[in-house]
Amino acid sequence: MRRRITLPLVAAGAMVSTLTVATPAQAHGYISSPPSRQALCAQNRVPDCGQIRWEPQSVEGPKGLRNCHANISHFAVLNDDNRGWPATSVGSTVTFTWVNTAQHATRDWEYFIGNTRVAVFSGGGRQPGPTVSHTVNLSNYSGRQKLLAVWNISDTANAFYSCVDLQIGGGSGNPTPSPSPTTNPPAPSPTPTAAPTTNPPAGGTWTAGRAYAVGDQVTYGGRTYRCRQAHTAIAGWEPPNVPALWSQV
Ligand SMILES: [Cu+2]
Numbered sequence: 001m002r003r004r005i006t007l008p009l010v011a012a013g014a015m016v017s018t019l020t021v022a023t024p025a026q027a028h029g030y031i032s033s034p035p036s037r038q039a040l041c042a043q044n045r046v047p048d049c050g051q052i053r054w055e056p057q058s059v060e061g062p063k064g065l066r067n068c069h070a071n072i073s074h075f076a077v078l079n080d081d082n083r084g085w086p087a088t089s090v091g092s093t094v095t096f097t098w099v100n101t102a103q104h105a106t107r108d109w110e111y112f113i114g115n116t117r118v119a120v121f122s123g124g125g126r127q128p129g130p131t132v133s134h135t136v137n138l139s140n141y142s143g144r145q146k147l148l149a150v151w152n153i154s155d156t157a158n159a160f161y162s163c164v165d166l167q168i169g170g171g172s173g174n175p176t177p178s179p180s181p182t183t184n185p186p187a188p189s190p191t192p193t194a195a196p197t198t199n200p201p202a203g204g205t206w207t208a209g210r211a212y213a214v215g216d217q218v219t220y221g222g223r224t225y226r227c228r229q230a231h232t233a234i235a236g237w238e239p240p241n242v243p244a245l246w247s248q249v
Pocket of ligand 1: 029
């Protein structure tokens with residue numbers, strides 16, 4: 001008779017699932033202007049986006065994808081065209097600005113509408129600055145369009161993805177006919193009716209090199225901003241450039 005040995009299989013796998021931790025805002029990049037879908041989430045202009053709100057720079061996946069969320073399931077909201085993404089009204093040329101919270105050596109940046117690559121900019125295998133801007137001619141397009149921008153890294157297999165909703169063909173001043181979001185009033189985030197007296201941090205002018213904590217207020221370009229994520233400021237992360245980090249008060 002054979003002896004049977006029963007191993008007590010501890011369900012070790014069951015313990016893992018709760019360990020998902022919010023990734024700190026460090027790596028990567030996304031399009032800040034005109035606001036990409038993840039930028040709109042970061043600003044809470046589109047509510048209930050989930051995790052992407054806190055890391056709009058993290059839509060990273062293998063090169064060659066053609067969707068808005070890089071096949072990352074917990075960012076799938078970005079690829080949902082029925083979320084009432086507001087489209088930015090633009091003319092026939094548009095300047096796109098990336099905010100790079102990590103400056104990866106770059107193969108190129110590509111811009112797609114549908115299956116057509118409408119522009120490509122070489123990165124020369126070099127590290128970009130903290131922000132990068134490209135001006136793209138979209139004169140062959142009009143009306144509402146979803147543009148996919150791709151930042152292809154040169155020393156990894158990966159790329160970063162940002163979708164931007166545009167209403168092309170301004171000039172005639174057509175208002176943005178974006179489908180109204182699911183909630184009727186554009187759900188203004190808990191916008192402070194700012195009480196300047198309760199502003200402990202020294203405030204002052206935004207300064208590169210300085211560490212900011214959530215809630216800190218600074219002035220820049222004559223406007224006041226409140227810090228949304230703790231970070232150390234660097235040139236290129238001026239408050240208007242990085243809505244993930246600063247919201248105007
Ligand atoms: Cu990165």
